[in-house]
Amino acid sequence: MKIALIGYGKMGKAIETIAIAKGHEIVLRVNSQNLLEKKHLQEAEADVAIEFTGPETAYTNILKCFEANVPVVCGSTGWLEKLPALKAVCLEKHQAFLYASNFSVGVNIFFEINKRLAELMAGQNQYDVMMEEIHHTQKKDAPSGTAITLAEQIMDKVHRKTQWVNAETIKSAELPILSKRIDPAPGTHIITYTSDIDDITITHTAHSREGFASGAVIAAEWLKDKKGIFGMKDVLSL
Ligand SMILES: NC(=O)c1ccc[n+]([C@@H]2O[C@H](COP(=O)([O-])OP(=O)(O)OC[C@H]3O[C@@H](n4cnc5c(N)ncnc54)[C@H](OP(=O)(O)O)[C@@H]3O)[C@@H](O)[C@H]2O)c1
Missing domain, CATH: 3.30.360.10 (Dihydrodipicolinate Reductase; domain 2)
Known part of the structure; x- marks a missing residue:
């Protein structure tokens, strides 16, 4: 699976380690010095994006993934007030979105x-x-x-x-x-x-970030070919 990492901080790097160990490829790494553009996702032919940036940037980054037709797993917290609007865009544009306040x-x-x-x-x-x-x-x-x-x-x-x-x-x-x-x-x-x-x-x-990172990769594997709005409850069949 080709993964775009949107946010390459503590979580992005922990996700990269686990994804590579599972045989996935990281085709794009985005941080504050290298902002996300729709064409980056398209040129990288990403199967899925994993977004861990922060409260100010998550909403715009996810919209760019929708524009590029790339399913997106998001773990950024602190932007919940915009979640209903984002879910509406996801459904309207027939995209795939999975949010979890905690992936472990x-x-x-x-x-x-x-x-x-x-x-x-x-x-x-x-x-x-x-x-x-x-x-x-x-x-x-x-x-x-x-x-x-x-x-x-x-x-x-x-x-x-x-x-x-x-x-x-x-x-x-x-x-x-x-x-x-x-x-x-x-x-x-x-x-x-x-x-x-x-x-x-x-x-x-939590003893480390590994549980969050591993859960995010499992969520990305699960979301890859789906459309709609999901959470970890769906991934884990809880
Ligand atoms: N859901 C979960 O299970 C879970 C678990 C842990 C953390 N989180 C959340 O995940 C988020 C990230 O946490 P973290 O610990 O990885 O934070 P972090 O170490 O500060 O990393 C944030 C990353 O986002 C990048 N970034 C900032 N603005 C950006 C923008 N406009 N476009 C693209 N990238 C941008 C930063 O770039 P630079 O490197 O250039 O600064 C950095 O690489 C937080 O909201 C945190 O609460 C969620």
Whole structure:
């Protein structure tokens, strides 16, 4: 498979290592000094693009992939407000798009555990819930995309929480997400339900970027000949 790497930073390089080890070819590497153009993707005859740049650049890069008729796997976080508009363009132009706030298999299993726990807690009003996420200091967005996904999953079931806030809070309808930035820290997410009687905590700790990179390559292999909008749930059949 011919892969275009859009974003050649920590994640782009980790993805390259895994993709090459699996026998794929990297036909294009794009960074801030070498911006993406439609013709680059066409000349490189990319089968699929993997986009890991950041919050400011993801939307435009993905549109360029659509223009070049190249399926795109995107892991950039912090641009969720534009996701509905991008999905509409994808469907209108009959393109293929796969977004995941987190590509690791373990986190996607953690998502399912989170949803089930939230379902069980839906009627247990004696429990409050909060979240903590820990990442490296270069991370541009807070809270993490993964934390937002987890918060939305909780609020979808636990209706006594109506919005998340990226701070401590005393308002019972708010779900606090506390963001800590320390080095080195590939990513930890901790959800705690607390009552006067006991606490229940679930934690996912990434040991390295390898899980994200490997999941992104698996997603690209899966997306290559498809059309439509997908997530890791589809790739992993969860
Ligand atoms: N979904 C997941 O599983 C997952 C996991 C980890 C990280 N992420 C997210 O992935 C994104 C990238 O993370 P990272 O750790 O790899 O960041 P990074 O090390 O800062 O790398 C970002 C890369 O994007 C490039 N870039 C910046 N602006 C660009 C533009 N306009 N066009 C093309 N390339 C551009 C940078 O170029 P230069 O090298 O020239 O600066 C750099 O190569 C972040 O949003 C992060 O939160 C997602």
